[in-house]
Amino acid sequence: MLRIFLFTIILTIVFFVAEQYFVATWLHPSWKILLIFFFSVSFLTQRLVETGLQGNRERLIPLYLAATAARLILGLAFIGFFLFQHIDHQRTFALDFLVLYIFYTGFEIWGVTRNLRRDS
Template sequence: MLPSIGFTALLAIVFFIAEQYGAAVWLHPHWKYMLIFFLCISFLLHRLMDIGFQNNREKFVEFYMASIVARLVLCIIFVGVFLWQGVGAKKLFVLDFLALYIFYTAFEIYILNRNLRRDL
């Protein structure tokens, strides 16, 4: 879980600096909510992977697939709720969200791959 917190803190620092030094045109005003959401999703998926690693490692694939589906469904709900509430700059919101989704997915795959190599 610590790598996810560190990654989120790094992204928050980068976004804050970008917002302060003129790149705010590329950032949606709700980027903080997006980072908090992805941190919560990372925590949830981390717990799900811990359960998958426990007792019976043969069920790891099922837990991993469940985590992918859970992430996708929760992300669709998150974006849907914000769009339904009438968030401004919808294209920017969706683009920022997709960029964060790709960053977090790549990061979690990296962490998972690192952990699997260590366990072999």
């Protein structure tokens, strides 16, 4: 939980600096909403996996795959909602969403493989 929070804080600082001090044409004005969404989804999926693993470590793979599928479905619903609402700069919004999706997914995969190495 702490790692996801710190990761989000680092991304927030990077986006804030890019927005304030650079001409960031790649940064959508709604980047804060994207970060809140990804932090929320990452927190919920981590809690789902931790709660499901209490007492039975053999359920890691099905729970992690279910959490990944849930993140994908929530992400598609989130971006579909905003694109359906005709948000400005749709292409920039979609690209920022995809970049953050890849960052958060890579970070969670790194965390899982780090824990698997320690537990083996």
